[in-house]
Amino acid sequence: xxxxxxxxxxxxxxxxxxxxxxxxxxxxxxxxxxxxxxxxxxxxxxxxxxxxxxxxxxxxxxxxxxxxxxxxxxxxxxxxxxxxxxxxxxxxxxxxxxxxxxxxxxxxxxxxxxxxxxxxxxxxxxxxxxxxxxxxxxxxxxxxxxxxxxxxxxxxxxxxxxxxxxxxxxxxxxxxxxxxxxxxxxxxxxxxxxxxxxxxxxxxxxxxxxxxxxxxxxxxxxxxxxxxxxxxxxxxxxxxxxxxxxxxxxxxxxxxxxxxxxxxxxxxxxxxxxxxxxxxxxxxxxxxxxxxxxxxxxxxxxxxxxxxxxxxxxxxxxxxxxxxxxxxxxxxxxxxxxxxxxxxxxxxxxxxxxxxxxxxxx
Numbered sequence: 001x002x003x004x005x006x007x008x009x010x011x012x013x014x015x016x017x018x019x020x021x022x023x024x025x026x027x028x029x030x031x032x033x034x035x036x037x038x039x040x041x042x043x044x045x046x047x048x049x050x051x052x053x054x055x056x057x058x059x060x061x062x063x064x065x066x067x068x069x070x071x072x073x074x075x076x077x078x079x080x081x082x083x084x085x086x087x088x089x090x091x092x093x094x095x096x097x098x099x100x101x102x103x104x105x106x107x108x109x110x111x112x113x114x115x116x117x118x119x120x121x122x123x124x125x126x127x128x129x130x131x132x133x134x135x136x137x138x139x140x141x142x143x144x145x146x147x148x149x150x151x152x153x154x155x156x157x158x159x160x161x162x163x164x165x166x167x168x169x170x171x172x173x174x175x176x177x178x179x180x181x182x183x184x185x186x187x188x189x190x191x192x193x194x195x196x197x198x199x200x201x202x203x204x205x206x207x208x209x210x211x212x213x214x215x216x217x218x219x220x221x222x223x224x225x226x227x228x229x230x231x232x233x234x235x236x237x238x239x240x241x242x243x244x245x246x247x248x249x250x251x252x253x254x255x256x257x258x259x260x261x262x263x264x265x266x267x268x269x270x271x272x273x274x275x276x277x278x279x280x281x282x283x284x285x286x287x288x289x290x291x292x293x294x295x296x297x298x299x300x301x302x303x304x305x306x307x308x309x310x311x312x313x314x315x316x317x318x319x320x321x322x323x324x325x326x327x328x329x330x331x332x333x334x335x336x337x338x339x340x341x342x343x344x345x346x347x348x349x350x351x352x353x354x355x356x357x358x359x360x361x362x
Contacts, residue, residue, distance in 0.1 A: 059332065059346070066258060066328035067348040073185060073256040074352045077322055080122060080159060084356025087120040087320050089313040090300040092233055107236040109188050109222065109251065114162035115302040118311045118322060120356070121232075124157045129194050129217055142194050142213040158190040158223070158236065162252065163259065163302050163309045173257055179334030182327055183259040185309060186252035190237060192227075193219025221247045260308035260327040260347055262338040267305070273298035273312030276321050276353070280314045321353040 027035075081087075091098070093105040093116060108116050128146060130153040131139035140149045166173040166181035174181035193207050194217050200206040203225030210218040219225070221241030228235065241247055273295045274280070280298070281290040293314070301310035308325040328346045329337040339347055 081354040114164040
């Protein structure tokens with residue numbers, strides 16, 4: 001038994017002393033080259049696919065942002081228009097003027113790169129502005145009014161929306177820089193101020209002096225105190241006030257940027273506003289008959305013929321239809337951003353039609 005055990009141990013010892021086992025061979029240079037080529041052929045299309053997905057996602061994101069901006073701007077304008085008392089049509093702004101009538105356009109704030117598109121008077125509520133005590137000797141002036149001593153009142157404001165073209169390629173409104181800059185919508189507001197005696201025959205006694213009022217109650221420097229509602233196109237503003245610090249400090253306000261800067265490939269029909277407003281008719285002067293109101297009177301647009309921000313206005317019914325077209329491609333690149341019907345999804349367009357609820361003369 002011991003002899004057999006010794007024999008087994010010797011055999012095991014010899015086996016353990018045998019030479020080292022052969023290890024696996026490494027990859028050859030050809031194998032490495034083939035592997036690298038295969039990896040390149042697989043990874044390159046995948047990278048292209050990932051980059052394309054990222055670009056598509058970015059385009060969809062800016063398209064969505066542009067749609068939201070356009071809709072938000074329309075909602076703001078619609079809210080503004082809902083308080084409209086009087087809306088000016090294209091004839092009143094750009095002419096030709098009627099008999100004994102002035103054009104409103106030259107009386108609006110000057111803007112070298114802007115075109116007035118939508119201009120109207122609206123009601124504006126002023127809180128705690130009119131004294132409860134009507135006695136001229138004991139009443140409270142607007143600048144001393146409190147909730148207990150004064151009532152709320154309404155004044156009026158002239159609101160003008162402009163389409164403005166940016167010409168400075170390095171401006172914040174023209175990013176990314178280079179190429180044709182987008183247009184934007186700016187808003188001007190000229191406040192009337194609080195009336196002291198609406199029945200007064202002179203402007204000096206009709207309104208409270210600005211020294212007797214506080215911020216939000218004063219009339220704008222550009223407001224014409226001689227404005228008469230019976231002559232809505234005359235004495236609309238005071239041009240000297242356009243350079244006043246109180247006016248230039250708060251006007252204009254930018255409503256939205258990246259409005260399409262390119263003309264439409266196909267111009268809209270010549271009766272677009274007529275159909276949109278229900279084919280309005282106006283009385284022929286000197287007769288009892290009526291005639292259709294043409295788009296040349298109803299439609300207000302910029303001279304660049306972009307039709308990316310325009311209004312159809314029926315003054316007689318106090319109705320306005322506003323259309324805005326954005327340009328989401330301009331957010332991504334400077335060139336090749338002109339309107340293309342095949343890429344219409346990147347030029348979101350929206351319209352809103354509003355009838356002013358304010359009553360003229362109130």
